[in-house]
Amino acid sequence: MKDRFRAVQFGCGPIGCAVAKLALQRSNIELVGAVDIDPNKIGRDLGEIMGAGKNLGIPITKDIDGLFAKTKVDIVFHQTSSSLKKVAPELIHLLGFGVNIVSTTEELAFPFMTHPELAAEIDKVARANRATVLGTGVNPGFVMDSWILFMTAVCQEVRKVKAVRVQDARSRRLPFQKKIGAGCTPEQFQKLVEAGTLRHVGLTESIAMIADGLGWRLDEIAESIEPIIAQEHVQSSYITVNPGQASGVRQVGKGLRGKEEVITLEFEASLGAPESYDAVYIDGVPNMEVVIKGGTHGDIATAAIVVNAASRVIEAEPGLLTMKDLPIVISRS
């Protein structure tokens, strides 16, 4: 395993800053640059944007060519958008410098079914430049896909799988609480769904990854989304939800073979959910029920898995990889 490596933080929003903060804590990682396109951030020090309380000597730049021309970089932590279409030009530009990338773009977690042409192009450019790209995160990337696949190792047969992720969003950031529609009327909630801003991105990618891993051919992947309506007052530090308003979202993804639902992913995030947990259920030989008590905190876990994946990605063969193809990602602090 490579002892030390040099990293650039690409995208300095909340998740990017959380990744950078963790990278700075790791003795084997040297953070050597930061990129963002926000005019309010360009030229300022990453430490200031992160709220680190001190400057890091890392000015945020949008000049990617300039940065990579003068700096040797092993890996880029890429946290900008959920949309593969949006980030593909960024990834391809970066890959041209032969740098490896760990991205939290949800649609990159398993893009071969939903975006086959973009996936093929990114894979081709990565190979041509001897670089590796991975899309990961806690979800997609872990609790609703690679964790299920990992647990099937001890199954002689797998007939159906189900993952449930229930989160009390009161401990999450305000943007997350807003994103799940907390405090909206049912009508407002519906408008946000129609505008496409409320949807958690990744269930379809997770289902496609699971099916590919298990060697299943699916006939259909379907997603549904609905508000969780508060029965009583719920409150977070930021938002008050009245009865009849949405306290959050319930999103379900289904993978069907014929008419049979063989993969089910249930995602619930709401203010005041009675119990946070992640669970995997395997209908097979043997049946399995595995539970992460208290669940997996999205922001903490996402920063962790991105940083933890770095050494695996650096060591891996060139190309576009997914979590199911990589040796197990381990926390080394």
Next chain:
Amino acid sequence: MKDRFRAVQFGCGPIGCAVAKLALQRSNIELVGAVDIDPNKIGRDLGEIMGAGKNLGIPITKDIDGLFAKTKVDIVFHQTSSSLKKVAPELIHLLGFGVNIVSTTEELAFPFMTHPELAAEIDKVARANRATVLGTGVNPGFVMDSWILFMTAVCQEVRKVKAVRVQDARSRRLPFQKKIGAGCTPEQFQKLVEAGTLRHVGLTESIAMIADGLGWRLDEIAESIEPIIAQEHVQSSYITVNPGQASGVRQVGKGLRGKEEVITLEFEASLGAPESYDAVYIDGVPNMEVVIKGGTHGDIATAAIVVNAASRVIEAEPGLLTMKDLPIVISRS
């Protein structure tokens, strides 16, 4: 992924037969030979030994050279002994034919600390013959090592880890129930411990694998073993345990850094254990508690992970690998 491969069953005891039985169910595996040294098995058909109710046209042989000279083989399922010293000549002989091996030899799961010279030799022979060897199983190999490491992916920091495996052995085979000392007086139990026949092999290997994965240097690995004494009558289909006799075994492995216990593995197998489960506890950021409800049935899971690992082992780079170095093993039936 290779579509189909040809396998030989090496060792036709209970575990070997369970592996062969599962391999026969998989459409992508063709079982082309069986090896055992037991004079009572040689020359008889594998199907008869397995209790398959029919002959498979696979005679059990001890003539390894003859078998591999005339048969193309991709992988050997190797289930003979827990002791690496005992199996090393078998593995080296097999590797000479350039075949890949998945072995359930417990001491092979992570032999680099306990048997560094043997590990280096096996690795060297494997590389020289472009073959891959993996030691795996449910424990060591999964519930007390690679599963822990897998779960750390979402941790920013790991301070200590603990795994607990509690099994009600009433559903297991008679040899297993005997092996854990069920029905022994405390004195008989102690004699079996001293004779070395009662000990579950693998805790030290699991601890070494975890430490290596996390990048921890341990100062000491210690194991203790004691009987679980029945307070009341317990009974399985095979054995009756009276109060004051051992209903099973409690074995604890500890990895220490200085005086601090940073890795703890607790293994309990007894007739009538109140609840079977496997659990992982991570003291870190965040803390994690993950539970496999009902636990993981040893025999079913071991056969599963051996057969499921085959395709990963065939695809892997040559050498001696462990579960922590392999892409996640997935059940494909």
